[in-house]
Amino acid sequence: MIVRDQLDMHVPAGVITLTLYCSGEGTVTGTLEVDDDARVGNELICGADGASSDDITMKRAQTGREMTIRVVPVGDTKAAVSYIVTVH
Numbered sequence: 001m002i003v004r005d006q007l008d009m010h011v012p013a014g015v016i017t018l019t020l021y022c023s024g025e026g027t028v029t030g031t032l033e034v035d036d037d038a039r040v041g042n043e044l045i046c047g048a049d050g051a052s053s054d055d056i057t058m059k060r061a062q063t064g065r066e067m068t069i070r071v072v073p074v075g076d077t078k079a080a081v082s083y084i085v086t087v088h
Contacts, residue, residue: 003071003081011035011064015088018056018069022046026077032056032085034064046079 011034020030022044030041041056071081 001073003069005069007067008065009067011060011067012087013060013063016058016060016067017086017088018083019086020044020054020056020071020081020083021051022053022079022081023051024048024077024079026079027074028077028079028081029072029074030054030056030083031068031070031072032058033068033070034058034060035066037064043074046077046081051082 018032022028024046027043027045029043032039039056039058041054044052044054046052
């Protein structure tokens with residue numbers, strides 16, 4: 001199942017970091033988008049004995065109007081995912 005969360009909100013300028021966590025079997029890929037600017041993370045191998053994580057970072061000089069987070073499983077992935085977004 002693909003996770004796609006779209007937030008219509010004020011996105012402050014600064015360094016935005018999406019930290020993606022995955023636990024289970026398989027691999028996922030995360031994407032962070034703010035307006036028309038997108039960053040794709042590395043393929044994250046899900047941890048069988050605990051959560052694995054990957055950071056996707058974007059530096060923005062201007063504020064944004066919307067943010068979209070996507071998490072896409074690769075192949076026959078069976079895993080739980082979560083994420084947190086921080087702005088510095």
